[in-house]
Amino acid sequence: MxxxxxxxxxxxxxAEQPYVGVRATITMTSFARVADRIPEIFAWLGERGIAPAGPPFFRYYLIDVERELEVEAGVPVRAAVEGGDGVRGGVLPAxxxxxxxxxxxxxxxxxxxxxxxxxxxxxxxxWDMERTERGERWGCRLEWFxxxxxxxxxxxxxxxxxxxxxxx
Structure with a gap:
């Protein structure tokens, strides 16, 4: 292949997509800090009897590869969910x-x-993106796994x- x-x-x-996720400011070398939390999100959903509505994703808010990234690991859900215990609810924009x-x-x-x-x-x-002193600020940049x-x-x-x- x-x-x-x-x-x-x-x-x-x-369309808009409700989700739950965890957000972090990281460097390229510390990406695992947010990636390793995806099982935590699935566990959080399972404890509440909420089924995922699709595969996990990473959402990039701010990208400066040389310094920091603001990124979120998330899992889509069928309806808006209020977060808690380190997991936050949100909506991916249409x-x-x-x-x-x-x-x-x-x-x-x-x-x-x-x-x-x-x-x-x-x-x-x-793109729905602007360049700032801190890097590229994206309206919505996703990687769906x-x-x-x-x-x-x-x-x-x-x-x-x-x-x-x-x-x-």
């Missing part, structure tokens, strides 16, 4: 998103991100969907 993009980028409308699917090891996701950014630039699509590692342990076969919100 080849790795990298499995489908061409597209633009599609997404809107038009540029999307692309990556099949392969998550460590090679950067090339697919670059492909999506280049594809959008060729079409003069503008479509493959359950308990079902598919081979990381070269994992599927990740990128969905970056476009400016209105």
């Amino acid at each position: 080849s790795v990298g993009m499995s489908v061409e980028p597209t633009v599609r409308d997404r 809107g038009r998103y540029a999307t692309i699917t990556h099949v392969g090891h998550p460590d090679r996701l950067f090339g697919t991100i670059e492909a999506l950014l280049g594809w959008a630039a060729e079409r003069r699509l503008e 479509k493959t359950d590692p308990r079902v598919e342990p081979d990381r070269d076969k994992w599927e990740t969907e990128l969905a970056f919100r476009l400016a209105t």
